[in-house]
Amino acid sequence: MASVQAAPRLAVAAPRPWWRGRPGIVVGVVVGMLIAYFGWKNSVPWPGGLTWQSLSHDLDNFQTWLSDRRNVPHPSVFFVVFNGVATFLDDIVGWLTSFFFKLTWVGTAALGTAVVLRFGGRRAALGTAAAFVSFAALGVWEASMRTFALTFASVALSLAIGVPVGIAAGRSDRVQRAITPVLDAMQIIPAFAYLMPIVLLLSVGPGAAVATTLIYSIPPAIRITALGIRSVPTNTVEAAEAFGATKLQTLLKVQLPLARRLVLLAVNQTILFALSMVVIAGLIGGQGLGDVVTNGLYSDPALAILAGFTIVIMAIALDRATEAMAIRTDPAHRHLTAEHKRALRIYTAALTALVGLAIGLGLALHAGSSWSRKTAQDWLLARIQSVLDYVQNPSTFIFHITNPVGDFIVRWGLTPLDNFFVQTPWPAMVFGLALIAFLISGLRPAVTTVAMLAIVGVSNEWTQAMDTLSQVLVATALTLLVGIPLGIWAAESNRVQKTMRPVLDVLQTLPQLVYIIPFIYLMPVSIVPGVIAAVLYASPVVIRLVDAGVREVSPNTVEAAGAFGATRLQVLAKVKVPLARDAIMLGVNQGLIMVLAVVVIGGLVGSGGLGYDVAQGLGRGLFGQGVLASLAILCLGIALDRVTRGRVRRREGIV
């Protein structure tokens, strides 16, 4: 025991002041806000004088005005441009879709598998083939191909825009600094918020869906490419320049080849980001699996769940295939002899012939664009449905557990917190939140917080925004409660990390709406399903960031602490976790942003708040309401991001 006593004093990392001292002040501020809440509950709502009352109506009129200008035989240049973009995007997706359909399912499966087999190797090809077979077997072939076409178009365009911009940002600090805030905004705003403006400009359909996806999937393409270019050692670049290489030559012959691994990672990440938008895109006419999920929610929840898992299959197959192709085609690892090259050429020819044969076979057998034979879909749907029916039946014992739990969370957790946020006098709320922002992150984030809250109030969304904020905070707290311990556990044990990986993969790629469906039946109290879905969706990221952060703590430090006789638990608590603090804070930040996105989508299934306003705005064409709620979501996102990221960003000086 003696050594145990001695160890903490000798711990390497001195606790930073804000970690210890400031929580006390933060608690003090919260107590002050509570006093304001109990003293002046409901008596000081956001004043009408500080609200732009007619804004929503003005926006509605603006939309009607635009629509009248737009739907005429000869619209102005402005609309010609947007209509042109929309038609162009529609056409790309339409062309790709009909291409896949023309190949028939036999041909498409053969083509996909052959490409992966040629460039990615046997294992990845097996996975691809399995994915294609499962699309057919699940009876969602046609929808899958539509989604694939949409994703393919989005990824191609994201890379066409993202890689050049990324190269520019990688080569120039000024460009990097100029685009960083834009990229931040693109990633923080939940997609739900920009659906309204996109529908106004691009109407509905696959084109609008591609545009929505692009906003979300371009930033990772730019960021990772820029990082790749920057990671090329300076002396290599200088050496090339010393030998008289032009800027273009340096880029093409030195920087890009050396950044190859990261550029390919950008491709991989862009695909996954694009796929994660499929369901949202389904809300504005992006056909395919996303459409099946959003509409299945109405007509057939079991089918929606099935389609959700099909998206997971597609994401995992694409991830593994692109990863394998990136590794296999790496010129650093393969030195092809002439002999080898010739063999490869024959291989290619044989594969091409096989694909051709498969297409011919498909057409000859009238396999058609869809898998029309008997599938496992009916059987699976019946199984999923019986599970849903079971949890929905109020006489089962599960219901007697889940129902009180849901009631309890609402009655004692969400409702009081919601009341606190909505009913506390607004000056106390603004002042309190700004003070907390200041204590956590400093002056600039605090000013941002005040500005964002002011915009929310002026646009008449105060109540809704506070409602959403309370749900976001509850869900984030739960996410951290789950994510940080699991992340630390994963960092401490390779076995845990390995077992968790597939689970996290599925949780991260499963569309957010699909999480919510079972909980609608399990705990049909309006807000709970959204919160639980948010926790499930955001936890994997927190777990991964915490895991990576704790693992990255320098082994020397850990060994030193061990040499001083610290137990494993002490090393963890006193050394590893404090040193991994930045990674953990980044986890908090990412968790918050993801939770916000889900809670907002939860508006579709009863989370209320801003999400409901956007959902209703979209569904009922209430343009003003939808846009203002979207604006408020944007403001919340920016404020939450600044407050939680300020410190990390300042210290690292990047991202």
Next chain:
Amino acid sequence: MRRASAAGVLLAVVAALVAAGGAGAKARACGTVTINEQAWAGSTANTYVVKNVLEKNLGCKVNITKITEVPVYQAMADGKTDAILEDWGHIPQQKQYVTKQHTVVYAGKNGVTGVIGWYIPTYLMKQHPEFKTWKGLKGEETLFKSPESGSQGMFLGGDPSYQQKDQTLIKALHLNFKFVSVGAEPAQVARWEQLYKQHKPVIFYWYDPQYLNATYQLSQVQLPARFKGCLDDEKQGGPPAKYACAYPTYVLTKFMSKKFATSGSPAVTVIKNFSWSNADQNYVAGLIAGNHMDPDKAAQQWIAKNKAKVNAWLGK
């Protein structure tokens, strides 16, 4: 070795061409028709019956889009969808797109009459006969308490994308209800179904024709036709006497995009002629949503039993 690869490619191309020639021979007179299906089961029933009639009798290729009630008007104006078969009276949109812009045209009634209102389970109505009208609810709202509603009663709102004005009504009638929306229709159904199965009190936004109305006994709470607090949220304006509280009865209608209506496609006439009864629609919707039957199969089953009606649409 090169030759081997060239031969392989040639073989593939020939195989593909031969097969394509065989498949592409069928000619089609009608072309492609895009119909918009809406979220509720009744709309699925309309859409798939018309789809099957167009495909089987006119050889059309029918695409289905799924755009919500209001944005679909813009989609029709853009020619992205050709027709909707069940519209629940969107007056501002009709004014804007049909009367003013002439980008969308009226295509007649679909024969179904729609009712929207406040519903409670019939067992509750038997216990509380005073709930027949909204006045009976006054003072008894707390009967409908739920975890979300605090000290008030819970009014379970409808799907956010549906035609509704319940928040306005609750305020106008000074009822002590908290409007709670659980979101999309299935979530709302899940909620009241569970309360129904436990014979608990619940009051909610609901409508007819709806296939679930055959399974559950529901009764409507009568709302005042006119009431001074009710601002008509359909923005028709006019003197307060005209302010309607209760939802009107909706004669459901069809609309087509102008482009499609003037295209001369034989499908235009069929869509204009399409009309059926509440019972017809409930039958098909029940098969699809209640029995989880494939919509195409459900439509074909109804078509097989109703040759006369289908022939009337076809002008035979």
